[in-house]
Amino acid sequence: MKRGVPLFKMLRRKQLTKKENQLETTKDAHGFPIEIFLDVQKNIENIQKILNTPSDLVTREFTVGNTKQRCAIVCIDGLVDQTTINDKIIRNIQLGMANSGKEIPASGEELLKEFENHVLSAIEVKKLNTLDQVMQSVLSGDTALFVQGTDQVLLIGSKGWASRGVNEPSTEALVRGPRDGFTENLRTNTAHIRRHIRDPNLRFENFSVGRRSKKDLVLTYIDGIVHPDLVGEVKRRIKTIDLDDAPESGFIEQWLEDSFLSPFPTLSPTERPDKVCAALTQGKVGLLLDGTPFALVAPITFGNLLQSPEDYYERWWVGTFLRFLRYFGAFLAVFLPGLYIALVSYHPGMIPSKLAFSIAAAREGVPFPAVIEALVMITVLELLREAGIRLPKPIGQTIGIVGGLVIGEAAVSAGIVSPVMVIVVALTAISSFSVPSYSLAITFRILVYGMMFLAAGFGLFGLILGYIMINIHLVNLKSFGIPYSTPFAPSFYADWKDLILRAPIMMIGKRPIMMQVDDEKRMRKGGKS
Template sequence: MARRVKRKQNVIQNSNKQEENKQKENFSITIYKELDKNITNLKKMLGEPIDLVVRPFTVRGTEHKCAIAYIDGLVNDDLIHSHIMKNVQLETERKQLPDEKVKLFEVINNEIISASTEKGYTLDDLSNALLNGDTIFYLDGIDKVLLIDTRGWESRAIEEPDSETVIRGPREGFVENIQTNLVLLRRHIRDPNLRLKKHYIGRRSKKTIAVTYVDGIINPDIVKEVDRRLRAIDMDDAPGVGYIEQWIEDSFLSPFPQLINTERPDKVSAALLQGKLAIFLDGTPLVLVLPATFGNALQSPEDYYERWTIGTLIRGLRYLAAFISVFLPALYVALVSYHPGMIPQKLAFSIAATREGVPFPPFIEALLMTITMELLREAGARLPSTIGQTIGIVGGLVIGEAAVQAGIVSPIMVIVVALNAIASFAIPSYSVAISFRILLFGFLIASAVFGLFGIILAYIMINIHLVNLKSIGVPYSTPFAPTFLRDWNDLIFRSPIPLISRRPKYLQAEDEKSGNTGGKNL
């Protein structure tokens, strides 16, 4: 019995020591009471950078020394002058200040500095605040500091995103400043149930992430799952939301994007009101919306700003464009190489006449032209906008005409590849369009090996993959499979707005009724 008691005592002592060590690790680099020592430690920690500004001064009317420190370029100089320096120098002269330093510190915090403040106790707190654009206020003799919000770096103006333009709709898009982006979201959703949860990502960058959703609508399980995945992220920096997307997606082997990325506030607000969740990252205008389904890939805000007949027609054209962008070159290769009897007689003779003298089989011909179009598209995207458009159009015409004149490819192949490229431009999501372009090469190879049977087998494999794919636990192929017939009124066809009275059933929203507010299934 005595041995058991000793063992228990040792276990308790070890656990207590571990807790003490953890606390020491977390608070090992504490703030000292000596002002000069604190400033020296701050400069050493940051490596004495040239943009670190330290301004020592004394509280007017007393002999108490104090100082402020900030990173030049990350702060608003006017805020520092008006809310800190001016107040501390003028207001302290008018007030009867206490001699005790602790009380003086609280008076400066509560009555003199007019900007929003927090208290910092370690050098880690200081570094995080300083590198986020805050200003640090030291008071000699106090082992804590004030972290004053003075962020004010330069940012570009709000404008419409180039990749998501609409004819009828708001002309505003997100920018690189997360605070501005959250304000844009607030302007669209003025609901007290809108929740904004802050996270930090990156061991070294420590960038701010905002997880947004509408409480009372979203399924709480989605919030818990996203929070769990975000906490599992472990990397030095996240320059863009694409890094976060690759960390939290369900399958990194899938060619399909399992999260939506957008720069439009109206698209994000519509998704949140449907019961989805959005992730904002400081430093990028793109926002992640999740969960996503295959039906979201071919939807656009333009569908809802027009009348339902026009929206249905445009959406139907997108589904046709998706089919052409994936299957058209493969169908051409399969029919010409393996199944010419399925082609109408006159058309078959016309194709045979145009292919006379072409040295390559249809598969090599299609592969060469498709790769050429991909190179032109990539070159146009990397060049300045005006030159890029010229390269894409003129390059395609010149190379296509030269290839036909040289007898390398047939004119019908140029038409097929051109239709394929035009159809891919009709896909509203850039990530989805790239996924379709990847599948195109797979279907081309399958058609070259097995003809139409290869296309059918590849199509079956893609469908098996889709029904097994999930986005944050939600089936990617829903509402096709599993089937939710109620959600089909806003899938391929866009029903009139008054008839879209309920949120998507597959999201299992707490409040299913959307109140006829234009429930967009984005």
């Protein structure tokens, strides 16, 4: 610090810079003033200038009752519910005030207060005094009410746009279980969760995501169950998100995940409210993004991805059986083509002799080695799947006929592939469909290729090394601090009751130990006495 500068001069300088800053902040990025003027007309002109008078901007000026007090409402057509504006705002102000017999206050401030307290019959009303906040609110579907002579603005909640109704989630269909799924509407989705969990400790925390889109992202968890550090970490990661727009929760997932190199998902997308609620009661957190029916659940482990809500809804024998089946399916989905290649090209001795003869007879005349055959068929299968998704539904059936009949049957009778190969590929496809998590199933479809190459190069030796490599990756991968292979390793044997086995509901008395929850007990063993 320089000597000799008088103290009051320094203070003055500080004050000056402060003022300059203030002047700067009253303009937005494009140089438009963001302060609210006392004159209604001026405000509306300003807004029109900022938005460049779009066709969906609705501005309506009117006078209160039979006085000269001027007001204006501003909203975006299509985002608002017009009957709300008619019935709850305009009618009340124009008729209600005139009929009430009360004296209409002359100053703008008091009139605004009167509106807020007595006149408007909407539930959601808030007062704002900077234009950027007002704009933000209007652009997300609220209605702004300007009153002559005050720089306060009333924002009335009038959101109402065309949205899809609650449907059955199409990607996670169940035989037994609730049929409702999330929708594109954030409020409907939070309501789903509230309806399932009526706990006062259920928390919803709002974040705004996207520089341009400014979408609502809601973090939800149950306070008192969840590990506080987990919530802290999720929040920290959410705050690092810097996107223009987040059209789907996949953007959030990719931004939050632990390793972008890993083929395995570390957050689990779901359309099912019951799945999110079950995760919350286990001490996990959920993320809901406005505009998508896919919520995210974190953290997850490998075991979680092979579980389905149905395991719990059916009786425990059924649940356990289904889980065993799925683990077997997951194994086949990754290793079956590789095993076939390894056995046929390196270890034909391991196949029982009778079977070996029939395989050899079937392969008679096939011009390619088993690897090429398998690669071609698996790739064709992937193409069929991709094509099946893209095609419109009425044509979609054609792909079944073309794929099943033409490619399968014709390729066999033309002698290009052996019928055994078709069986192997079909089994692999069926197995990968049995994996309940779509994102994990895709991972498996990628891994199949790696295993086929290893098997082609090194037979069983290559396959076991591939298995070891997948395991190395899984034990080192983490999802929000939790090793992906928990509770297998690091082992929490108490959690094994609900892993491959699904013990009777009464016996799973504790929340997963691996989540290190605050409130461990889920129930009293044996129920209420």
